[in-house]
Amino acid sequence: MPIDKAQYVATDPGACGPDAVARAFENQVAYCRDNGAPVTALVCDALRQLLDTERGGAVMRRVRRWAGPALADALPLRVAGGLHALHLAGEEPALAPIYEGLGPTHGAELIADAIERHEPYLMPWLDGPPQTNEAGRSANFAAAFLWLVDQGLPADFELMEIGSSAGINLMMRRYRYELGGVSAGPATSRMKLVPEWRGDPPPAGAFDIVDAQGCDVAPVDLTDPAQALRLKAYIWPEFTERFARMDAAIDAANSFPPEIARMRAVDFLQRQLGKPRKEGTTRVLMHSVVWQYIPAEERERITALMEDGGARATADAPLAWVSLEANRDTHRHELSVRYWPGGEEWRQLATAHPHGAWIEWSG
Incomplete structure (x- = not known):
């Protein structure tokens, strides 16, 4: 589904299960897009695409099987935060086209590769909610x-x-x-x-x-x-x-x-x-x-x-x-x-x- 087709749908923040995980990612894509954050929308959309694949190793397996309420837990932003940290620290140069706003069409593949290469680093990012102090x-x-x-x-x-x-x-x-x-x-x-x-x-x-x-x-x-x-x-x-x-x-x-x-x-x-x-x-x-x-x-x-x-x-x-x-x-x-x-x-x-x-x- 293209980013411009993602829809923010009001849903129960406490909902759990695979459908709730998928809805959390689509909501996050639409929310980022509508708040002037196309890069973050692209990252969340790439992660949404990975839900329907076997890519992403243990990190994405944990995401797909998320036991808690994915929306209330801000699950998409937990993963997105870890990926952004990799880029900021210069640990994953392959992500640069995404974060430089070039909009690569193979973003899901780039992100899957990065997740699989940095599994030990990214896994702890799933353990707690985002810190968005501003x-x-x-x-x-x-x-x-x-x-x-x-x-x-x-x-x-x-x-x-x-x-x-x-x-x-x-x-x-x-x-x-x-x-x-x-x-x-x-x-x-x-x-x-x-x-x-x-x-x-x-x-x-x-x-x-x-x-x-x-x-x-x-x-x-x-x-x-x-x-x-x-x-x-x-x-x-x-x-x-x-x-x-x-x-x-x-x-x-x-x-x-x-x-x-x-x-x-x-x-x-x-x-x-x-x-x-x-x-x-x-x-x-x-x-x-x-x-x-x-x-x-x-x-x-x-x-x-x-x-x-x-x-x-x-x-x-x-x-x-x-x-x-x-x-x-x-x-x-x-x-x-x-x-x-x-x-x-x-x-x-x-x-x-x-x-x-x-x-x-x-x-």
Whole structure:
């Protein structure tokens, strides 16, 4: 099936079995194609073609027999990340025509050969979900904080991020934002985030971050070159500006690393919410492209913890929840907010590109 014929079909993220594996790969092809990532679409399409063959050795046998939910596990991106790492490390020159955007017609053969040659290297990439930490998403959080300040919440924020990965968004106090004509953050920052802005600008104003802590079940240490390479491998190669942002984030982490606990999201949140509240500070839970990886029972407990914490929030010590997550029905990422007291229901502020290229404001 040609890439342009692949269709994104809403399906049960928890579905398992061979049909679910095939659907996960077709969905990923369509998603990458529609988000301006033809190289990654080609890689995922080549892997999809290999599902119907005997090529790819033990790696593809494990993919074909995947026991878990292939869509929720982001199975296509696990394999694609490993292949991209091979290219970035210069270990597989034969993949260069693919990653240079030349669109070779024998991409499936090139990828099958690479998988079979590097089986021991690629197999561990199947063991865990992709790490897609992206500084560009911080622009969404900055816009949401400006909106919350406009609602009357204190402008000093205490961040609690779940699924922090390498903590790139935890360092957002050091970034500069240009949001539809509204500026925020230090003017001298090396990291300047200027997403294409659609719609009205967010409220003008200012905010500060007085504390920033996060958690991840498998945090990434950006000061370790091997772990930094792994994170770069999950960047879609089409988006060269993301590599520049990653280099800036690595520099920032080397000068002052973010605080990331190796914990489950619910345990971290319970710990953070149990700390004494500081008046004049907005405590905020934030997360981006992580909710789908958290088990349903844990998501329910997180929601209950936030609603219980919200019931105890005051105007001088409010609680907020900022989410940038995929809507499985519309296939778009939505920036949504809840806060206590006063804004207990979810309010969608924007839709956004998953890697920060644009924000369409509706707040």
